Amino acid sequence: MSAFSLKNAVLTKGKCFYKESGKMQEKAPKEPSVSKVESRYIVMPQHANQYGTAFGGIIVSWIDVVASMSAQKHCATEAVTAGIDSISFKEPIYIGDHVVLKACVNYVGRTSMEVGVHIIKEDPVSGKKTEAMTAYL
Template identity: 40%
Template sequence: MDAKPCIDSLAVKNSHVLPPDTNSHGTLFGGKLMAYIDDVAAIASVRHCRKPVVTASTDSVDFLHPVFEGDTICLEAFVTWTHNTSMEVFVKAVTENLLTGERKLCTTAFLSMVAVDENNQPAPVPGVYPESEEEKWLHEGAQKRHEHRKARRKESKELAEMFGTDLPWK
């Protein structure tokens, strides 16, 4: 498999924020934004590997600016790094007030997506290479983020073993 440039996986999603998408504060539900993030990351990763994918993890999502009813939300995602069967996808979300044109960064996130074969087993993915300065910066930090994810996953497995499926009051 030949490596591909990061930009080849670019996916862009725009949505108009309407009343059913908002909470009692008139801002976009955080969970709705997280669903948009997962969706656009999946599109970018499938575009990169041309295989079905599953979400393995999402790094922290910090809400930096609210998205108000009537605004738009624009998400951009692309693959920044690969490792055997997994891909790191960077997602940026920007809100725009359509009446004033003011734009603000809402959040950024990294997701790990894993390609799967017809038996839902992990499948190899092509490499990726950065071209722009921003892509190079993201690519250079990816190995360190990967190691953090591995450590976090180990902790999650330990918690799962400790707490299991029983309810605490039984």
């Protein structure tokens, strides 16, 4: 379940402690909604493979960025990805699709946290929205 290592921070059951002036300071507990981050992209030809669908690695890099922003927003310190618990590819994402990534901290432990990311593809013409992927880091 470890997703982010936090430099100068310790997380415990929703509480975040961080080092300031050599002492551990407690931050107040936060609701998950505080860590919500949303980012939008358009899939361009350079993001796609020979079949016209987005490279998985491109989408995973977008997931990593939005998850990192969510973790940093939660604890207000540097956060890096330590591992990816799962990624599920549910629907193909095509050139021209709009991609919406929604991230939120799901769990906070002593030294790590889990961030969930939902990836929705939108057809720019019809406006139809479909859950394309989920990821847990």
